[in-house]
Amino acid sequence: MAANRWTPERFDDIADFWANRLVMESAALDIYGQLAGGSLGAEEVAERLGLEPGSTHLLLDALTGLGLLSKKGNRYSNSEAAARYLVPGLPDYMGHRLIAAQQSWEMWGHLSDALRSGQRQRDKHFFEDPEAARHLLLALHRDARSRAADILVRGDIDLSERHQMLDLGCGAGTYAVAFCRAHRQLHATLVDRPIAAAVARDVVASAGLEDRISVLEYDVDEHELPSNYDFIWISNVINSRSYNANRALFERLYHRLVPGGEVAVHDMIMDDTRTRPARGAVFSLYMLLSNGVGRCYTFQEVFDWLDGAGFHDIRWVREADDDMTLVIGTR
Incomplete structure (x- = not known):
């Protein structure tokens, strides 16, 4: 998240959200996938996507103005950036991230309602909306690949003597895949709800x-x-749960580890002021909007859960440039 340097220009950038919404919507419509095979006229794009031709001209011209398309005569084609980042199925595809953001746009419009009521504003639970869940899981998968690599390079966790890993709330399974690739002796069990489990299997x-x-x-x-694991990984899970639900969870997890086994909690762990990392403070409002019970927790809160469950040697592993940090405890 951007540094806390507020200038008139930054306020202008925040107010000028139209282009942000336009790019999200164009990704959701699959404009760039339609143009992956070559240039098309606006009428052809409109016919393929069920859009009104005149409106499609306006859309494609705006995307050209933003530099995501190029226009020659009356035909449009992907720019170099769009061809790399916005065509589905390619390695650097960013569309899942944009579509996930687009799907939460309306929810953020009800922030005032959530602040007045203290209630979530999303009609469906995340896992009750398969399409939204898939886009978010794959967006997180893209981010997690680089984070997993960094964790391994830095040596934040030592898996050289671990053999049985439980990934609780595995999402797309990104971390388990990275850890097992790096440590050939390691086997992993991934656990999540059906929608996430399907993505993880892929x-x-x-x-x-x-x-x-x-x-x-x-x-x-x-x-x-x-049970009978020597390492439990729990990433981006505690922020969707209540304080008491997390306390009960770690009491259960303690008994799923063999003596000497470790649990690693990977999340946006907050400082005692609950304002840093800033992304975590904002994410707590997202959780208010989306499920009404979760938030980002402080290190002291996570420490208390682990300590109360019986874990020892509890430590906080932090990197200054990463909002996601680790709290590790040993049975």
Whole structure:
């Protein structure tokens, strides 16, 4: 998140949101995928996508003005940036991130309602909306690949002697795949709800690691958790749960580890003021809007959960340039 240097120009940038919404909407419409095969006229794009031709001219001209398309005569084609980042299926595709943001746009419009009521403003739970969940999971997958690589390079966690890993709330399974690739002796069990589990299976299969990584469909609050692990990874999970639900979860996790096993909590862990990292403070409002119970928690709160469950040697592993940090405890 941008540094806290506020200038008139920055306020202008915030107010000038039209282009942001336009880029999100164009990704959701798959404008760039339609143009991946070559240039098209506005009428052709409109026919393919079920749009009104005159409005489509306006849209494509605006995207050309922003530098995402180029125009020659009456035909449009992807710019170099759009061809790299906005065509579905390519390695650097950013569309999932933009579409996930577009899908939460209306929800943020109800922030005042949430502040008055203290209630969530999303009609469906995240996992009750398969399309929205898929885009968000794949957007997080893209971000997590670089974070997983950084964790391994820095040596934030030592997995050299670990053999059985539980990834609780695995999302797309990104971290387990990275950790198992780096440590050939490591096997992993991934646990999440059906929508996330389906995405994780695809990611595991693409990595060719089905022989060492299994994916289970679990609701962690309704099913008994598997046990006998020497490492538990729980990333981007506690922020969607209440304080008491997290406390109860870590009490259960303690008994799923073998003696000497470790749990690693990977999240936006807040300082005692609850204002840093700034992204975490803003994300807490997102959780108010989307589920009404979660928020980002302080290190002291996470420490208290782990300590109360029986963990020892609890430490906070931080990097100054990363909002996501680690709290590790040992059974």
